[in-house]
Amino acid sequence: MQWEIVIGLEVHTQLSTNTKIFSGASTAFGAEPNTQADAVSIALPGVLPVLNKGAVERAIKFGLATGSHIAPRSVFARKNYFYPDLPKGYQISQFDLPVVGKGALTIQVEPLSGNAKPYEKTVRITRAHLEEDAGKSVHGDSQGVTGIDLNRAGTPLLEIVSEPDMSSAAEAVAYAKALHTLVRWIGICDGNMQEGSFRCDVNVSVRKPGQPLGTRREIKNLNSFKFMQQAIDYEVQWQIDTIENGGKVQQATILFNPDTGETRAMRSKEDAHDYRYFPDPDLLPLEISPEWIEQVRATLPELPQAKQARYVNDLGLSAYDASLLTASREMADFFEAALSAVPSQAKICANWMIGEVSAQLNRDGLDMAQCPITAQQLGGMLARIADGTISNSGAKDVFRTMWAEGGSADAIIEAKGLKQVSDSGAIEALVDEIIAGNAEKVAEYRSGKDKLFGFFVGLAMKASKGKANPAQLNDILKKKLEG
Amino acid sequence: MIHSSLTQLGAALRAKKISSVELTQSYLDRINQLNPQLNAFITLNPEMSLAQAREADTRFASGKVGALTGIPIAQKDIFCAKGWLTTCGSKMLHNFVSPYDAHVISQFNNAGAVNLGKTNMDEFAMGSSNETSHYGAVKNPWDTARVPGGSSGGTAAAVAARLCAAATGTDTGGSIRQPAALCGISGLKPTYGVVSRYGMIAFASSLDQAGPMGRNAEDLALMMNVMAGFDERDSTSLQRDKEDYTRDLNKPLTGLRIGLPKEFFAEGMGADVAKAVEAAIAEYKKLGAVIVDISLPNSKLSVPVYYVLAPAEASSNLSRFDGVRYGYRAPEYGDLADMYEKSRAQGFGAEVKRRIMIGTYVLSHGYYDAYYLQAQKIRRLIAQDFTEAYKQCDVIMGPTSPSTAFQLGEKGDDPVQMYLSDIYTIAVNLAGLPGMSIPCGFGANDMPVGLQIIGNYFDEARMLNVAHQFQLATDWHSRAPKL
Incomplete structure (x- = not known):
């Protein structure tokens, strides 16, 4: 019973x-x-x-x-x-x-x-x-x-x-x-x-x-x-x-x-x-x-529930993400400060907070207040993702460096040469070379084996040493493969 | 010099007719001579007293002096005084040297007064005869076979015997007024909240109030100027403008309305007391006062209400005396509970234990509503009686105590008889009103009789005026016992 x-x-x-x-x-x-x-x-x-x-x-x-x-x-x-x-x-x-x-x-x-x-x-x-x-x-x-x-x-x-x-x-x-x-x-x-x-x-x-x-x-x-x-x-x-x-x-x-x-x-x-x-x-x-009571009310910060509602309604985040971001006031403050660098990128900012930042804190056994990077550092990096300077994979590299050694995103991008290639001429040349060198696979693709697209992306990325702008690369590849 | 009032002593000191050291020494000499018969003091510390006197003398040299500078004042042993043994009349605190000053003590220190010694009292201020003191009974200077009243009996005896010019007392149910009456001196219990309770060892917190005891009303006014005033360390201390309590002393009494409660002049009062009190009322009529008959219908409930509320508060207030941190600890004990039980069984006297038990009982689950809450309700009714009465009169008068000083040991076996000796004074504490006692004649066996003057809230200056005018017209207050 x-x-x-x-x-x-x-x-x-x-x-x-x-x-x-x-x-x-x-x-x-x-x-x-x-x-x-x-x-x-x-x-x-x-x-x-x-x-x-x-x-x-x-x-x-x-x-x-x-x-x-x-x-x-x-x-x-x-x-x-x-x-x-x-x-x-x-x-x-x-x-x-x-x-x-x-x-x-x-x-x-x-x-x-x-x-x-x-x-x-x-x-x-x-x-x-x-x-x-x-x-x-x-x-x-x-x-x-x-x-x-x-x-x-x-x-x-x-x-x-x-x-x-x-x-x-x-x-x-x-x-x-x-x-x-x-x-x-x-x-x-x-x-x-x-x-x-x-x-x-x-x-x-x-x-x-x-x-x-x-x-x-x-x-x-x-x-x-x-x-x-x-x-x-x-x-x-x-x-x-x-x-x-x-x-x-x-x-x-x-x-x-x-x-x-x-x-x-x-x-x-x-x-x-x-x-x-x-x-x-x-x-x-x-x-x-x-x-x-009114004097005290004036000193109250925005409460977690009000913040959650605002994140969902104004920033378009999911209720689940909103609740994770308001798990502590430090978390929410960090998120909002980072977001101020890239106000239109709430979802990306939230993903980084809930993903990389939280995971890294967890691994290092730290809490938000002890986070080795500042919200300004994270915001700076998000801005470079948003303007296409770095790819997501490049960003992960920047983030790791930032976490371990400090420094701004711009300085790390510069030092490590992580700036992605967005020059369409250069990407086209690279794609042409791959198509020419893999005639067999190209034929298979053209006969309907769509799944091979990823294979070509991989080759092209490798050839660009990971710096090719992924969106641009996709477009050019698709266009050229379809002839 | 020993018969001088505070005013006279102050004038002599300021005129450099005598030094504070000389004055202090002469009182100490008299105490040495007479205290063995009276037992009015628990602790003397001539070294500390004379050090204060020397300091006062340097103040005279520099000219920064007040009305009480250099005057030796005895302190009831209920006030914590830094460096002084402070026993509260109990074995429980037989070894407690206070590390701090009560507000009242620091007020006297700041005024440049000399602490002449700590006066004897009923244990934890519980008693009306001074027989419950662990340090032995105090003897009434008018007849050493009789009690001085209590609990401020040491102070009353010391003032009456001219062992000091004035001293402090505390009054929870009559502990200033009743001994003042029985020893033929003047005493004032101020409105609750006028004198800070900080550093005054608590008996019943909602009733306890410190006040001056002295030879006459004028001296009490000078003492009040030092003792009264707001103290932020006592949450029940009242925030009021500083008063000069001497300001109305010389006002004529023409048209003063004196209320005589019919309940105070009914059965229970001794014929000798009645005669003296009535003669005093007649004197007031001569001074221009008019008599109003009033009623305090609930005042007959004062004693039972008091003996619920005061023990309830006391049972809790005295819990801190547990043998753990200071004070008496039983020399031998088993476990923790045994240490508590033995330390408290050995450290407290019979009357204190009786009240702790009564208080514990009335606060117990199942009895609280019937006793404590009911008593609080009646307490409010008693206070309302006074509010009604003061619509018709300016002051209320009656006897302070139903009888003159009784024999030592006479009421020892009958606590209720002992409790009834405060029958006229207790209602004043329950209402939080100011009350006074002044000498108004002699009764049976040539023992002094006290006239009680009860004022409206904060009417101390008027009461002192009423008392002072009587003392200008009579000489009861200047009679001294032969020792």
């Missing part, structure tokens, strides 16, 4: 402010332990929180980018529990009145299995709220002592909660990736998953179609998309097996072990905390005026 999978995500994004959400201490990653722990981070007696406006602005940006409701008034609440890396004994978060309310994110899903086609899906966002991060317990010191590093304590987080709208690991991963792209796109989070800037909790349950929701288990702190997929796949199978074997799924918080590929329960519902939320009396309700 078929099982239906129900998945919802809670994503913690670290907001890219320079200072903490409730104090002026730095949020930079990787400093010596406790060097960025000021009086507020340590929770000395008597200190008080003061809200960082930059964190609020980032939350507003997220709300605007997802068409979400932005609460004119939201409230910070204390979530009370004891843990050594939680210096106040409570986390300042938002509970019943979050800063961002209902919204949605449209995603492109690429199914993992076989020949299914990519499709679009809209995932509803339940809410997003501001809160502070905790510090870190540092275990495994030589004396068996656990240390506390409070550098991270108070780093601003936006926790983005989705509705349980995803029904496969592929959809969950697609949503997480789309969110990851978006938060970097609008500049509210650096998206660095290794450093914990983007952490996902995944709620998974299974049910028979038409049945009420099953009991969910929450996989905590996934920091890679690959692990997320593996964890969901394992967990779904575990839940199905459990139920089919007559067992019952108990609500629990679980961890994924990437080494074994398995999930295991961390704590069950019975030992769930009573967090005793209540409004933090040290902070006034957060009020966001329509004017403030």
Whole structure:
């Protein structure tokens, strides 16, 4: 019998402010332990929180980018529990009145299995709220002592909660990736998953179609998309097996072990905390005026979906190409900058971006921001293709050189003598010579063996050392062969 | 000199009749002589005090002086002061030397005042008799077998015994006014938000407010000029123009409308207290005031509402005292949970534990709506009562405390009896209004009686005027205990 999978995500994004959400201490990653722990981070007696406006602005940006409701008034609440890396004994978060309310994110899903086609899906966002991060317990010191590093304590987080709208690991991963792209796109989070800037909790349950929701288990702190997929796949199978074997799924918080590929329960519902939320009396309700929202809106870049629509409608690109070009803001910016050199060649520019540039980055293990060539270099090369100075194969040569050694397309063309021959007299002479030297094949062609055309093109290209303008060569060859 | 007011001391210092060092030393000598019987101070640091006095003396030489320059002021041990042991009356902070100054402390430092020492208090300001201090009970200078009131009992006893000219207190439910009444001195709790809470160890954040305690209203006005003002480090601090609190001291009281709440003059008030308060009201009539009968119908709910909200906030505020980063840690423990439990069990006294437990209970899942939310609703009703009342009158008067100072140990076994000693003061904190207590006579056993003056929001200058005019006409405030 078929099982239906129900998945919802809670994503913690670290907001890219320079200072903490409730104090002026730095949020930079990787400093010596406790060097960025000021009086507020340590929770000395008597200190008080003061809200960082930059964190609020980032939350507003997220709300605007997802068409979400932005609460004119939201409230910070204390979530009370004891843990050594939680210096106040409570986390300042938002509970019943979050800063961002209902919204949605449209995603492109690429199914993992076989020949299914990519499709679009809209995932509803339940809410997003501001809160502070905790510090870190540092275990495994030589004396068996656990240390506390409070550098991270108070780093601003936006926790983005989705509705349980995803029904496969592929959809969950697609949503997480789309969110990851978006938060970097609008500049509210650096998206660095290794450093914990983007952490996902995944709620998974299974049910028979038409049945009420099953009991969910929450996989905590996934920091890679690959692990997320593996964890969901394992967990779904575990839940199905459990139920089919007559067992019952108990609500629990679980961890994924990437080494074994398995999930295991961390704590069950019975030992769930009573967090005793209540409004933090040290902070006034957060009020966001329509004017403030408009000010923030003015700083928002063109969003991926708007760009995609523009690429399709104005540039004539396919929806698929448009989605690849907007995979990151760096990619889209690079594309647009290169295109500005050859405004009428959107398709060729897109092909180079999606083809050679992406492939080469991939091979070198680089991301767009680390691309060794500039958009100006690529645009310069595209201009030489467009004006017929170089052939496509010549362009590949130019591109490789540019990538490895740098330099402008013009300089490389000059140095390597890649300028293609567009002198029709020279090409005609060359073609005449080939026709004269291959009488047998010419006869075969003329008797109807059309496929031989490629053979002649090859010979002619070889004779021109690859420099003959292909379009011109085709025309002349065709004309002369047909006599 | 020890009977002088702040105004007189300031004049003597500026006229160079005495140096700050001499003045400070004479207070220190008197403290050495009398503190063993009174236990008003937890920490003295003559070296640091005299260093500040020497600095003040150089200020006199350079001429850059204010009203409090060179005057020794004692500080309630709830204020963090850099380099000073800051215990908050608790074993939990028996070893906590603050690395920073509370806003109130830096305001006094900037004014050139001398920190004379840290005064005793109920543990974490929880108490009405000063008997909950880990450092021992404070004795009332009028009768050392009696309590000084609390929680600012050390300050009240020190001022009454002329161990200092003035000192700071804090008031969450009456902790300035009640000890002021019981020790025969003047004390002012300002409007919530007028004095920054930064660096003042939190008991119940939405109720806590620092204020001055001294010999008379004029001295309180001088203290307010230093203590009040916006501080961006406290999000609940109010952004208002700087005020001169002495500006209205000498206005006549003709036509002043004094509201007398019938609920304050009902059963519960001791006959001796009633007699003194009524005599004071008669004095005000002579000064030109008119009496208006008013009602505060919800004020009878103040004590129960307070004992839901204050412990709720306290249970969370005191979570940071966990033995991890500073303060008391149990010498022996097993695992982490055991360290928390033992450190907190040993570090907190019985009253603090009682309130943490009450607070934890009322915030718990399933009880929050019935207790915390309900109490917040009633809190708003209590505030509305005052708003209604101030349509008919300018100030409200009544007793500060239902009785004069009780015997040490008298109410130790009955927390509810103890809580009822704040029955007239608590509503003021719940409403966020300013309240004062000034001496208005003596009751049974020749113990002082306090008159409470409650003002409308930000009406401190008028209240000081009302108190000052009474003090010009009477001499209760200049009576001193014989020691």
